[in-house]
Amino acid sequence: MGGFFGAVAADDCVTDLFYGTDYHSHLGTMRGGLAVRAEKGFQRAIHDISNAQFRTKFENDFRRFEGRSGIGVISDNEDQPLVISSHLGLYAIVTVGVVTNHAELTRELFAGRSVQFSEMSRGGINPTELVATLINSQATLAEGVRYAQQKIEGSCSMLILTDTGDLYAARDRFGRTPVVVGRKEGAVAVAMESCSFPNLGYSLDRELGPGELVRCACDGVETVLPPLGPLAVCSFLWVYFGYPSSSYEGRNVEMSRYRCGGALARRNPVDADSVGGVPDSGVAHALGYAAEAGIRYARPFVKYTPTWPRSFMPPDQKARELIAQMKLIPIPGLIQGKRLVFCDDSIVRGTQLRDQVKRLYDDGAREIHMRIACPPLLYQCRFLNFSRSRSEMDLATRRIIREIEGDNADVAAYLDPDGTPYREMVGRIRQRLGLSSLAYQRLDDLVEAIGLPRDQLCTYCWTGEDVSKPGGCTHGCGHCPAPCAAGGGGAR
Ligand code: SF4
Structure with a gap:
């Protein structure tokens, strides 16, 4: 996904920039970057962080950089920040999101011939x-920012640092990613994660609306482009991406996860000896489940945090599976002969979960009951770099649906948690994973746990509903709550 942090201060901003950017490390895997407007121009550094922590890689830059305004980024893919020279002047820019229509946009730009x-x-x-x-x-x-927002399909939030030291921040057109503003005496910061503020002395000032552009100075924030509507903030922030101590739209991540776990326990009770969470994001869901169910919380797997602190994985699938295994160390006394409930944030491919389940049975678990904090993932995210899958068919659900129905399946028929197709799909996934039982969160329970109205949340990866399309539905399924562009919908 990626994350960014920017700061503008009456004095030097580099310490805040360094630690503030570092607090976004859980959001990206590949590149880190900093740009500071120094007295004699821009200072910039970009490093590979795929195998090392941001702070280690930028320690030397931290010592040599100085300036009153700067931007930093943790990125899943590209090198950033870029320093651009154009008729708008010299500026540094970082972006977070995904441009799904990049080929079409590039063709359009090349048609003008003077672009390279x-x-x-x-x-x-x-x-x-x-x-x-x-x-x-x-x-x-x-x-230019408004034009880019209108042209881009996917999402794009950005920070821009001008040659005069002005810091601009823009949230993506539908607000899928959060952008928050913090203030302290003599400084303003802009971030994706509000958890980056308290230890640096900032208080949350406000959140940007969808598409809003602001200019930040050390003594205030001015709106340059007003917010657009509607808001469709990513629900997965609360389920998985977000840091527990962050809040988006005023809703804290950790507390939402407790409520998610509580809802799972109410709907899917089971007799068990303990409840555990798959680290890291499954832990808070499991604490909520354990409290609601009145079953003790235990950690049959413990994560080796001293050298595997990050939640994301390297790009190669085999390396990811190996790392997933190396990170978690079992405690046999909490596993042998036990009936275990496990909470996890989601099932994408299911390969890592299948391996973990096998290890638990190898270590003597009697029963394993899996509770998933969100509904089955049926559609691949088009708005953020949520997963490295190249194809929707990598999803565990899609593989099972193809097995049941072949290539031209009506995927939307699997949305209804009370329907036969849904039950068959979940039953087969349970079987493949070798679980004693498997239950997913219902979408209405997830929405309630987050605490925002459903029409302010993106739920595309579970429902296929996309607010950026007329009518909100992309598949003409007849199952979406609003009439879809293809003429279906309104059925539920
Ligand atoms: S599709 Fe899913 S992961 Fe992507 S923005 Fe929407 S809720 Fe988030």
Whole structure:
């Protein structure tokens, strides 16, 4: 997914920038970057963080950088920040999101003939350079940001640091990613994770609305482009991505996860000796389950945190599976002969979970009951780099549906948790994973646990509903709550 942090201060901002960016390390795997507007121009550093922590890699830059405004990023893919020279002046830019229509946008830009790209990312055009090129195609920075927001399919939040030291922040068009503003005496910070504020002395000032652009100075924040609507903030922030001590739209992650676990326990009770969570994000869900069910919380697996502190994994699937195994160390006394409930945030492919279940049985577990904090993932996220899957068919649900119905299945028929297709799909996933029982969260319970109205949340990966499309539904399924663009819908 990625995350960013920016700061502007009356004095030097580099310490806040360094630690503030570091507090976004759980959001990305590949690259870290910093840019500071120093007295004589921009200072910039980009490092590979795929196998080392941000702080270790940027320690030397931290010592040599100085300036009153700066931006930092943790990125899943491309090198950033980029320093761009254009008719809008010199500026540094970082982006978070995914541009799904990059090929079409590139073709359009090339049609103008005077555009070229120099920064490559995995053999393709660097998405941040593409965004900067869209911005530069307009007369002013504000017009350019709005134009980019309108043209981009997917999502794009950004920070821009101008040559004059002005810090601009824009939230993506539908607010799928959060952007929050913090203030303290003589400084303003902008971040994706509000948990980056308290230890640096910032108090949360406000959250940007969808599409809003602000200019930050050390003594205040001014709206340059007003928010647009509607809001469709990513529900997965509360389930998995978000840091427990962060809040988005005023709803804290850890507390939402407790409520998720509580709802799972009420709907899916089972006799068991203990409840555990698959670290890290499954833990708070499990604490909520244990409290509601009145079953003791225990840690049959403990995560080796001293050298495996990050929640994301390397790009190679085999390496990810090996690392997933190396991170978790079993405690036989809490497993042998026991009936275990486990809570996890989600099932994507199911391969890691299958391996963990096998290890638990090998260690003598009598029963394993899995409780998943969100509904079955049926659609691949189009708005963030949620998973490295190239195909929707990597999803455990899709493979099972294909097995049941072949290639032209009506996926939307599997949305209803009370329906026969859903029950058959979940039953087969349970069987494949070798579980004693398996239950997923219901969408209405998840929405209630988050605490925002459903129409302010993106739920696309579970429902296929997309607010950026007319009518809200992308598949003409006849199952979406609102009539869909293809003429179906309104059935539930
Ligand atoms: S599709 Fe899922 S992961 Fe992607 S933004 Fe929407 S809720 Fe978040």
